[in-house]
Amino acid sequence: MITRASIVRVLMILVTLAVLTVFLLLPLAVVFSEALDQGLRAFIQVFHQAEARSAIWLTLLVAAIAVPVNMVFGVAAAWLMARFEFRGKALLGAFIDLPFSVSPVISGMAFVLLFGAQGWFGPWLIERNLAVIFAVPGLVLVTVFITLPFIARELIPLMQAQGSEEEEAARVLGAGSWQMFFRVTLPNIRWALLYGVLLCNARAMGEFGAVSVVSGHIRNLTTTVPLEVEMRYNEYDYVGAFAIASLLALLAVLTLAFKALMEWRYRHELASGGIHR
Amino acid sequence: MKRRVLPGFGLSLGYVMAWLGLIVMLPLAALVFKSSTLAPSGWWALLSAPRTLAALRLSFGGAVLAAAVNVLAGLLVAWVLVRHRFPGRRVFDALVDLPFALPTAVAGIALTAIYAPEGWLGRYLEPMGIKVAYTPTGVVMAMIFVGFPFVVRTLQPVLESMEREVEEAAASLGATRWQVFFRVVLPLLLPTLLTGFGLALARAVGEYGSVIFIAGNIPRVSEITPLLIVEKLEEFNYAGAAALGVTMLLLSLLLLLLVSLLQRASRRWELPR
Numbered sequence: 001m002i003t004r005a006s007i008v009r010v011l012m013i014l015v016t017l018a019v020l021t022v023f024l025l026l027p028l029a030v031v032f033s034e035a036l037d038q039g040l041r042a043f044i045q046v047f048h049q050a051e052a053r054s055a056i057w058l059t060l061l062v063a064a065i066a067v068p069v070n071m072v073f074g075v076a077a078a079w080l081m082a083r084f085e086f087r088g089k090a091l092l093g094a095f096i097d098l099p100f101s102v103s104p105v106i107s108g109m110a111f112v113l114l115f116g117a118q119g120w121f122g123p124w125l126i127e128r129n130l131a132v133i134f135a136v137p138g139l140v141l142v143t144v145f146i147t148l149p150f151i152a153r154e155l156i157p158l159m160q161a162q163g164s165e166e167e168e169a170a171r172v173l174g175a176g177s178w179q180m181f182f183r184v185t186l187p188n189i190r191w192a193l194l195y196g197v198l199l200c201n202a203r204a205m206g207e208f209g210a211v212s213v214v215s216g217h218i219r220n221l222t223t224t225v226p227l228e229v230e231m232r233y234n235e236y237d238y239v240g241a242f243a244i245a246s247l248l249a250l251l252a253v254l255t256l257a258f259k260a261l262m263e264w265r266y267r268h269e270l271a272s273g274g275i276h277r
Numbered sequence: 278m279k280r281r282v283l284p285g286f287g288l289s290l291g292y293v294m295a296w297l298g299l300i301v302m303l304p305l306a307a308l309v310f311k312s313s314t315l316a317p318s319g320w321w322a323l324l325s326a327p328r329t330l331a332a333l334r335l336s337f338g339g340a341v342l343a344a345a346v347n348v349l350a351g352l353l354v355a356w357v358l359v360r361h362r363f364p365g366r367r368v369f370d371a372l373v374d375l376p377f378a379l380p381t382a383v384a385g386i387a388l389t390a391i392y393a394p395e396g397w398l399g400r401y402l403e404p405m406g407i408k409v410a411y412t413p414t415g416v417v418m419a420m421i422f423v424g425f426p427f428v429v430r431t432l433q434p435v436l437e438s439m440e441r442e443v444e445e446a447a448a449s450l451g452a453t454r455w456q457v458f459f460r461v462v463l464p465l466l467l468p469t470l471l472t473g474f475g476l477a478l479a480r481a482v483g484e485y486g487s488v489i490f491i492a493g494n495i496p497r498v499s500e501i502t503p504l505l506i507v508e509k510l511e512e513f514n515y516a517g518a519a520a521l522g523v524t525m526l527l528l529s530l531l532l533l534l535l536v537s538l539l540q541r542a543s544r545r546w547e548l549p550r
Binding site for chain 2: 005015019020022027028079084096099101104107110113116118120144145164172177205207208209213230233245248249251253259
């Protein structure tokens with residue numbers, strides 16, 4: 001029997017699918033379609049160009065520095081926040097989250113005001129012929145800033161939920177500090193850590209606003225992949241822009257697939273809550 | 278004081294504080310300090326300029342509008358994903374996070390390719406007199422995209438744990454479908470919806486990459502505040518850029534404070550636990 005309730009239900013599902021398709025699936029489809037607009041040959045040709053290759057290398061380099069740095073910070077911050085009570089803990093938590101709520105452009109600007117030619121450390125750097133802004137160190141620094149909370153955010157709720165009994169038992173049984181950390185703590189949080197690393201990496205490779213402020217857009221030197229997309233788009237090289245963008249879109253799809261897989265497989269070993277879930 | 282069994286308190290506290298100080302506090306201190314070098318007359322000139330006011334109005338007005346749309350769309354999507362079973366549900370559920378994972382510049386050029394006058398959807402919207410790309414509508418569209426996952430993801434766990442008995446009790450007492458929704462379900466979800474609204478709002482206000490391509494960036498019409506900051510930086514007007522940045526941070530803080538006050542007021546409908 002067709003009831004009014006079942007019509008409403010089917011209608012709701014259809015509207016939801018339409019919303020998700022138009023708002024989310026279509027932008028994804030458009031990237032790949034525009035990238036292949038002039039055929040596969042033109043698409044592949046883009047990746048033979050030196051500018052594209054150097055942008056890819058630079059993005060890999062920045063992520064290869066920023067992600068491990070934030071991994072160490074995330075684990076230390078989670079250990080501190082989930083295992084100890086101290087005064088000002090809530091405030092410290094707010095500071096860890098701060099980069100999430102600052103506009104990327106403002107974050108980039110803050111680093112220009114520190115290390116730029118007119119910044120606090122500008123004259124000191126110029127004297128020693130060191131460049132931070134409009135150079136690779138600046139790109140790394142803003143990426144570290146932008147992605148700082150990702151891993152800590154995943155680990156803190158999980159470690160709070162797990163409690164510290166196993167670690168205390170290890171200590172009582174005579175394990176040293178690092179022994180306890182590598183044998184008990186790390187195995188307990190490994191999936192959440194991997195999950196946080198994935199999200200951190202996706203953001204590190206895709207960051208645009210903050211990076212564009214400190215980059216100076218110097219081809220072959222300070223253009224990361226997202227900046228190369230912007231420059232080609234502004235030069236009306238649409239196939240080039242979308243071809244390079246399709247790499248980032250592919251990374252996004254892979255990240256989502258891994259994320260979904262891990263949530264399905266290791267649901268009980270990942271924290272519920274946190275900003276991404 | 279209780280003796281701590283677990284090691285590493287001093288080490289992790291020292292390291293986290295030092296790192297936060299260097300990476301987070303020091304740059305933001307430089308920002309605030311730089312804005313304070315702008316004389317009061319400079320502040321006045323900056324904040325009374327029609328171009329600044331238009332950019333602030335677009336950034337904050339657009340973000341409020343986009344977050345409101347996200348609340349409505351997010352409520353529908355979260356409800357359907359949690360309460361109904363249909364083929365492809367897992368895939369669509371995973372897809373909700375796309376705006377988190379897709380780099381903003383990619384989202385920006387993709388949205389422009391869709392909504393430009395000759396774009397995938399733009400070519401059908403244009404004859405109907407609907408212009409999206411290169412107008413404030415396009416700005417709001419991009420803001421809706423980047424904020425989309427927040428409401429859905431904050432709502433989902435709450436919907437999953439919500440007891441259906443409450444709805445069933447209301448229905449058995451004679452409430453109609455709509456009465457159950459507006460009198461029972463919605464008041465229970467209101468604090469969560471406001472959380473999602475606040476997160477989507479904060480994200481949309483500061484958004485840069487996905488907006489600048491579709492916006493067209495016409496001063497006083499479709500120019501967002503972060504872009505105005507970039508332009509001031511390119512003119513080496515660092516004090517002005519810093520002042521505008523601090524203004525933005527203060528305004529978003531104020532707005533989020535307002536949201537959390539509303540949230541506190543809405544909690545009076547929550548069921549006693």
